[in-house]
Amino acid sequence: MSQHFVPLPDLPPPGNSVGPVAWLRSNLFSGWLNTSLTVVAIYILATTLPPLINWLFISADWVGEGKEACDSGGACWVFVANRWDIFIYGFYPKDQTWRVDLIFAALFVLTAPLFFKQLPGKLYLGGFILFIYPLIAFLLMRGGVFGLEPVETAKWGGFTLTLLLAGVGCIAALPLGVLLALGRQATNMPVVKGMCVLFIEFWRGVPLITVLFMSSVMLPLFLPEGVNFDKLLRALIGITLFQSAYMAEVVRGGLQAIPKGQYEAADALGLGYWRKYGLIVLPQALKIVIPGIVNTFIALFKDTTLVIIVGLLELLGMVKASLGDPAWPDVSREGYVFAAFMFWIFCFAMSRYSQWLERKLHTGHKR
Amino acid sequence: MSDTSKDSEQPAKPSRLRDPAFRALIFQILATAAVVAFFIYIVRNTLHNMELRGISTGFDFLDRASGFAILQSLVPYSEASSYGRTFIVGLLNTILVSALGIFFATLIGFLVGVLRLSKNWLVNKLAMIYIELFRNIPLLLQILFWYFAIAFNLPSPRQSLSMGDAFFLNNRGMYLPAPQFGEGFWMTGLAIVAAIVGAILLVRWSRQRFEATGQTFPTLYVSLGLLIGLPLIVFLASGAPLHWELPELKGFNFKGGLTVIPELFALTLALSIYTAAFIAETVRSGIQAVSHGQTEAASALGLSHARTLRLVVIPQAMRVIIPPLTSQYLNLTKNSSLAVAIGYPDLVAVFSGTTLNQTGQAVEIIAITMAVYLSLSLGISLFMNWYNAKMALRER
Structure with a gap:
């Protein structure tokens, strides 16, 4: 006489605990504080968003020739379209801009495979991008070889210059930063350690503007008579020294994160200093700090705007210079919004990439 | 005789170049020499260049x-x-x-x-x-935006954005009421200092009492009361020696008050x-x-x-x-x-x-x-x- 217990089928959840109503209740109106916050937020959105969208898109002018085309009261994107070439290429000769395009395209084609997981020879490709590609790109930009028309650096500008400054600054600062970080860790060499600490703290303690001032005003004084660097190279030297100090701190974080056992194991194997660091410590440390390196790269990317102070016209500088054009009065908002958009897209993408990397490299337990 | 045989059995003394401490010393001497040489080079170049350009050195210009x-x-x-x-x-x-x-x-x-x-x-x-x-x-972009695109395009002084009749914002800057301290305001200042000292002592006393007896004391409310109440009483008792000077539109611009450029x-x-x-x-x-x-x-x-x-x-x-x-x-x-x-x-x-x-x-x-x-x-x-x-x- 066994009796099987047969449960009744589940009742559906009450109507107010599922669906959009429940979502609204628990996420937006779960208490008086939450409700008032929601109301304030909706008020802010309702007062700012419609005029903003209207200005940006709906009543904006997109096509035309001159300032006359902008008469509908919204943003005047005609200005940006009209100045596009200058914003991107600076004063680079019009018939030579294919060289810049080629450099960007090559960079894109070269870096794309790095994002795929299983690919043989990634290390060599990375090394090529870091060390050989910049040289080729530089020669292509400057010309004067292979029958290319030479283009002096004074004509480089716009977004090209932004990418160039950030890229060169980062690539040149990396080896210097690694050396400085190693020097700072060298406890058996107090003098070298002291010099590295001084160097790092000095460059981290002063603003980039004074560094750029210094490189443009003082560098010519430091050099022997007759030797002269051009403006771009002077700015690059300043940026590289500045960036290397930040890079050193990032790398130091990675070196400190490597367990002591790794150092001791390398010593036990009888590896010398350079092989210990080159084969055991640095490969692990650099892998940990990739997100940190990307973050300093983002900071550098934003800081390249400062070269406007020493008279180099990168994207922001070009925009600012174009705003002085009497043919285009009163377009400052459009110009700055466009520049902000360009920088934002790049920085946001890079910061998302670094967050993704951090998650990928983080293999510990997470709550 | 035995001496020599013992010597030959011992491992050969490693060269001093293999000694890490010695190498560290050598390396540090080299690094220091390089840095010093670099600085001497730079200083000499600088002095020479400054002489060429007729720049005098020193801090006399200050x-x-x-x-x-x-x-x-x-x-x-x-x-x-x-x-x-x-x-x-x-x-x-x-x-x-x-x-x-x-x-x-x-x-x-x-x-x-x-x-x-x-x-x-x-x-x-x-x-x-x-x-x-x-x-x-980039921060520089934001600064330029707020300055050239926003602050420049604010209305003129006559059409200022205003809040009450005290705060004004226009393309010449921001105008705020300025406090004018009257005679005897020092008493209120003294009261503020006294209240801060009193509050610190109170917190210290209540913490000691808490650790000794476990009894709590409403420190937050009492010290808030002290900080606000004491200066307020003294302020009112001394005849409220403070008034606000409001900015006023005179001619083409505002006069009085605090100006934020x-x-x-x-x-x-x-x-x-x-x-x-x-x-x-x-x-x-x-x-x-x-x-x-x-x-x-x-x-x-x-x-x-x-x-x-x-x-x-x-x-x-x-x-x-x-x-x-x-x-x-x-x-x-x-x-x-x-x-x-x-x-x-x-x-x-x-x-x-x-x-x-x-x-x-x-x-x-x-x-x-x-x-x-x-x-x-x-x-x-x-x-x-x-x-x-x-x-x-x-x-x-």
Whole structure:
């Protein structure tokens, strides 16, 4: 006489605990504080968003020739379209801009495979991008070889210059930063350690503007008579020294994160200093700090705007210079919004990439 | 005989070049020599170049009359003042904008950081948009935007935006009521100091009593009452010796009150909005770093939500927040040098800019400017390290 217990089928959840109503209740109106916050937020959105969208898109002018085309009261994107070439290429000769395009395209084609997981020879490709590609790109930009028309650096500008400054600054600062970080860790060499600490703290303690001032005003004084660097190279030297100090701190974080056992194991194997660091410590440390390196790269990317102070016209500088054009009065908002958009897209993408990397490299337990 | 055989059995003494200590010594001597040689080379080149260009060295120029005007000065300054005076004016302006920036950035940053953790979906996303928008746009661009695109396009003084009849905003700047301290206001000042001292003593006493007997004391309310009540009573008793001077439209511009020049307005706005985005992220990660176990333990002990926050979450979160917060303050101070782009007369604009151009004393001026920023940085980080050590976890 066994009796099987047969449960009744589940009742559906009450109507107010599922669906959009429940979502609204628990996420937006779960208490008086939450409700008032929601109301304030909706008020802010309702007062700012419609005029903003209207200005940006709906009543904006997109096509035309001159300032006359902008008469509908919204943003005047005609200005940006009209100045596009200058914003991107600076004063680079019009018939030579294919060289810049080629450099960007090559960079894109070269870096794309790095994002795929299983690919043989990634290390060599990375090394090529870091060390050989910049040289080729530089020669292509400057010309004067292979029958290319030479283009002096004074004509480089716009977004090209932004990418160039950030890229060169980062690539040149990396080896210097690694050396400085190693020097700072060298406890058996107090003098070298002291010099590295001084160097790092000095460059981290002063603003980039004074560094750029210094490189443009003082560098010519430091050099022997007759030797002269051009403006771009002077700015690059300043940026590289500045960036290397930040890079050193990032790398130091990675070196400190490597367990002591790794150092001791390398010593036990009888590896010398350079092989210990080159084969055991640095490969692990650099892998940990990739997100940190990307973050300093983002900071550098934003800081390249400062070269406007020493008279180099990168994207922001070009925009600012174009705003002085009497043919285009009163377009400052459009110009700055466009520049902000360009920088934002790049920085946001890079910061998302670094967050993704951090998650990928983080293999510990997470709550 | 036996001596020699023993010697031959012992392993050969390794060469001194294999001794790490010896190598470290050699390497350090070489590095020092290289650095010293580099500096000697640079100094010689510099002296030679300066001689060629007819630039004199030394700090005598600091006593010469400057001959240029400065837009905003916290100390008396005129064109007859010395270059040394321009340095003071620039330095004070830098400190002013940094202090204002730090104050507002902390305020906005903590607010947005807490809102970023709100369970309210809409508020949470708005905070996220704020953070992602402003920290990914270069600061210089934001400064130029607020100055050239916004502050320049504000209405003229006659059509000022106003709040009450006290606050006005137009393309000449921002106008605020200025406090006018009357006779006998020093008594209120004294009362404020006394109230602060009293509150500190009260907190100390109540903590000692709590540790000795376990009895609690409503410290917060009593000290708040002390801080607000005592000065208020003294203020009223001494006949309220304070009135506000309101800005008034006279002719083409406002007279009276406090004037905030558009440069300062735009710079403070940009600095605080930009840095606040970073501080908000710091605050968010700091609060999230407090493990769930802590809040669960607190609620298991029966602490209310407010007490959990005050006694458990915030003290632990602050420990995580303070070091990155320090570096944000440092960044803000250094970033205030971007003032030069819009002509706010800060240290870099006045001293490394105009004064350098007029005197040509590049080495001295850049060295002084860098020394100032280095010591400001060092000062803030020393203070924050001290605070950090005070707040750090004391493990038994």
